[in-house]
Amino acid sequence: MARVLVVDDAAFMRKMVTDALTRGGHEVVGEAGNGLEAIDRFQELKPDLTTLDITMPEKDGLTALKEIIELDPGARVIMCSALGQESKVLESIKLGAKDFVVKPFQADRVLEAVGKALG
Amino acid sequence: MTTDEALVKLGQSTTKAICGVLEMFAPGQITPGEVAVVAPGKHPLEGIPVPAVATMVSYVDGVTGGYLFVMTAEGARKLAAAMMGMEPDETAGAPELSELELSAVAEAMNQMMASAAGATTAVLGIEVEIGVPETRSFMSTDAAIDAYARTPHATRAAVSVCGEPCRFVQLVPNAFVVRMTRALDEAEYTTADPGGASGGAARDGPRDGTPSLAGISVRVCAELGRARMPSAGIVGLPAGAVVGLNRQADEPIDLYVNGRPFATGRLMVVDGSDWAVRIESIVGQPENVNQSKEVA
Numbered sequence: 001m002a003r004v005l006v007v008d009d010a011a012f013m014r015k016m017v018t019d020a021l022t023r024g025g026h027e028v029v030g031e032a033g034n035g036l037e038a039i040d041r042f043q044e045l046k047p048d049l050t051t052l053d054i055t056m057p058e059k060d061g062l063t064a065l066k067e068i069i070e071l072d073p074g075a076r077v078i079m080c081s082a083l084g085q086e087s088k089v090l091e092s093i094k095l096g097a098k099d100f101v102v103k104p105f106q107a108d109r110v111l112e113a114v115g116k117a118l119g
Numbered sequence: 120m121t122t123d124e125a126l127v128k129l130g131q132s133t134t135k136a137i138c139g140v141l142e143m144f145a146p147g148q149i150t151p152g153e154v155a156v157v158a159p160g161k162h163p164l165e166g167i168p169v170p171a172v173a174t175m176v177s178y179v180d181g182v183t184g185g186y187l188f189v190m191t192a193e194g195a196r197k198l199a200a201a202m203m204g205m206e207p208d209e210t211a212g213a214p215e216l217s218e219l220e221l222s223a224v225a226e227a228m229n230q231m232m233a234s235a236a237g238a239t240t241a242v243l244g245i246e247v248e249i250g251v252p253e254t255r256s257f258m259s260t261d262a263a264i265d266a267y268a269r270t271p272h273a274t275r276a277a278v279s280v281c282g283e284p285c286r287f288v289q290l291v292p293n294a295f296v297v298r299m300t301r302a303l304d305e306a307e308y309t310t311a312d313p314g315g316a317s318g319g320a321a322r323d324g325p326r327d328g329t330p331s332l333a334g335i336s337v338r339v340c341a342e343l344g345r346a347r348m349p350s351a352g353i354v355g356l357p358a359g360a361v362v363g364l365n366r367q368a369d370e371p372i373d374l375y376v377n378g379r380p381f382a383t384g385r386l387m388v389v390d391g392s393d394w395a396v397r398i399e400s401i402v403g404q405p406e407n408v409n410q411s412k413e414v415a
Contacts, residue, residue: 012202013226
């Protein structure tokens with residue numbers, strides 16, 4: 001079981017990811033609605049794993065990822081991207097993300113990515 | 120190919136893309152309609168039923184235009200219900216969408232718009248980037264029309280979502296029309312050229328006569344390098360100006376297939392006058408210079 005921080009600007013997607021993680025036996029310790037909040041919550045909660053949306057207001061997922069990796073080079077981050085964001089997904093992997101899931105996704109795919117990142 | 124024909128082709132491509140995403144959220148409840156070019160002087164939102172929920176996303180990098188999806192409030196409610204695994208009747212008749220319903224609809228729109236941008240990228244052969252979508256509610260058609268500026272060109276497509284009438288609009292800037300017409304003309308030329316690079320494969324199809332993707336004609340582009348500069352700088356460029364690119368002369372160049380990175384290689388001249396590219400590595404495969412191939 002992992003302590004997870006879920007970051008997405010859409011409340012609906014946060015709920016979908018949270019439901020999937022909870023069903024998989026993980027604990028969602030916090031949520032954030034943009035990159036700025038994500039950095040604050042990451043420092044505060046020190047989660048085992050963070051799921052990070054790419055397109056968000058205030059501060060996007062790639063910038064937040066970069067800052068999270070600077071704060072903790074060993075941070076486990078899974079990116080959530082929409083279709084057609086292949087170049088940003090590639091960049092996020094180069095920046096240190098462990099895996100990515102493409103929306104719309106099934107709960108199993110989220111759990112598979114989490115298991116891989118934790119393994 | 121005329122401008123209208125090119126616009127319709129682009130509209131068909133993006134409409135198919137967004138319907139693919141919607142179908143994942145509401146299986147069996149999405150029906151795409153015909154794509155039409157919006158007549159000059161007309162607004163693409165004329166005649167939309169209200170109350171309506173509209174999501175707009177704009178292109179970035181200074182290009183005017185974007186995508187707009189308008190659904191009836193009831194359509195938005197039914198889509199949200201489908202996304203949350205509920206029956207449409209469970210939320211019918213509520214005075215307005217809950218925060219979670221609005222969020223679900225906005226997320227669906229977000230993913231649809233990203234998919235539309237991907238489809239546009241494939242048609243134009245250049246990467247099309249979009250900003251953050253904005254979702255708004257409208258109680259009158261006039262208010263919706265006032266909210267979104269017209270562009271020189273636009274297409275509209277009717278889409279039925281959970282039985283509710285919706286409209287997908289693509290606001291197309293002039294720059295896209297020029298690029299698109301040329302790209303589609305090139306694609307048609309390649310398909311029709313019996314002695315060209317396609318070798319007639321697009322017409323002949325696979326040798327065993329079974330349907331296959333192998334006969335589809337694709338657009339191959341070689342890119343020497345890129346430059347980024349302010350739009351004012353581009354407009355002020357005189358003939359004879361030199362624009363520096365981000366790549367050294369001895370570096371390999373990139374090869375794209377339908378706008379997607381496919382390989383890197385070396386530019387060369389064949390038969391004394393024709394440009395060609397010697398493939399050095401395929402994207403996603405280990406480099407192997409000894410098995411290099413030439414693309415004329």
